[in-house]
Amino acid sequence: MTDQAAAKREAGRRLVLASGAVLILWLLSSYALFFNPPLGEPEQADAVVVLGGASSERLPVGLELVSDGWAPVLVLSHTDTPGNVDADQRCHRRQVESLICFRPDPMTTRGEARAIARLAADKGWDTILVVTSRYHAVRSYQYIDQCSSARIIMAGSDPELGELGWIPRFVEESAGLLAGAVRPVCANQI
Numbered sequence: 001m002t003d004q005a006a007a008k009r010e011a012g013r014r015l016v017l018a019s020g021a022v023l024i025l026w027l028l029s030s031y032a033l034f035f036n037p038p039l040g041e042p043e044q045a046d047a048v049v050v051l052g053g054a055s056s057e058r059l060p061v062g063l064e065l066v067s068d069g070w071a072p073v074l075v076l077s078h079t080d081t082p083g084n085v086d087a088d089q090r091c092h093r094r095q096v097e098s099l100i101c102f103r104p105d106p107m108t109t110r111g112e113a114r115a116i117a118r119l120a121a122d123k124g125w126d127t128i129l130v131v132t133s134r135y136h137a138v139r140s141y142q143y144i145d146q147c148s149s150a151r152i153i154m155a156g157s158d159p160e161l162g163e164l165g166w167i168p169r170f171v172e173e174s175a176g177l178l179a180g181a182v183r184p185v186c187a188n189q190i
Contacts, residue, residue, distance in 0.1 A: 030170035033177075034135040040153040045071040046125035046155040048155075051112055051132040051140060052077030052104065055087035057157045062131045065155060066098070068187035073128055075100045075119065079110050109136070109143050109176070110185045117190035133159045135169040139176040147186035 048071045059076075065076045077084070078091040078101040081121035091101035102110030102119060119126060127150060132140045134156030141154050161169065 009017055017029075027170070028172070030174060033138045034171060034173045035064060035166060037134055037137045037154070037156065039134065039137060039156050042068070042070045042129060042155060043127065043153055045127040045129040045153065046120075046123070046150075047071050047073040047075050047077040047100070048129045048131060049116055049119075049150055050077065050087060051109070051130065052079040052081070052087065052107070053083040054133050054157070054159060055084045057133060057159055058088045058131050059090070061155055061157045065131070071110070073098050075102065075116075075128075077101075077115075078103050081107070093164055109140055113140070113143035113147045113185045114190065116144055117150075117186065120148050120150040121190050125150050127153065129153050129155055131155045133157050135159065135166070135173055139173050139180060142177060142180045143185045146180065146184045147190050149189050 042065055048062045048065045050058050055076075062074055062076075065071065074096070076087040076091055076099065078088055080088055090096075090099065100119065102115045104115045116128070116130070119125070128148075130140060130144060130152055132154070136153040136157045141152055144152050159165075159169075162164075
């Protein structure tokens with residue numbers, strides 16, 4: 001074997017080892033940020049906000065927080081999308097005075113962050129409890145915090161993703177965090 005071939009093999013081996021180390025570091029970080037995120041304990045707040053999507057898992061957490069007296073107002077993201085049926089039905093019925101529904105524009109976490117910031121500013125809310133799936137808590141916090149001066153306390157619901165269902169969430173949330181750092185949701189707080 002020539003010196004050039006040996007050098008190429010060594011470079012390839014180093015590349016594989018470095019790639020493996022980066023992958024392991026990313027998986028460990030993703031586990032800490034998305035599978036086991038830093039969530040706050042509930043505290044008295046002005047409103048409980050339930051983000052859109054996966055409402056069959058998120059809405060019960062929001063309802064329980066309001067029922068337990070953590071906040072007097074329930075705020076729902078109203079999207080008319082298949083994953084948000086439970087929350088959307090409540091918005092259509094509007095049977096409770098202490099319910100506020102908003103339609104994010106665009107229908108993304110970025111749109112929700114802007115809408116929540118406007119609501120908090122308009123209503124004079126100082127503290128909000130935000131409910132989302134636990135894999136989505138860190139990115140949601142980042143986005144809402146970029147837009148609002150309100151104190152944000154994250155509450156997570158537990159998704160049923162299965163072992164292999166977490167990897168796509170790790171990828172999506174990692175990309176979303178990076179996007180929020182590179183291109184902030186709000187240049188200035190609303």
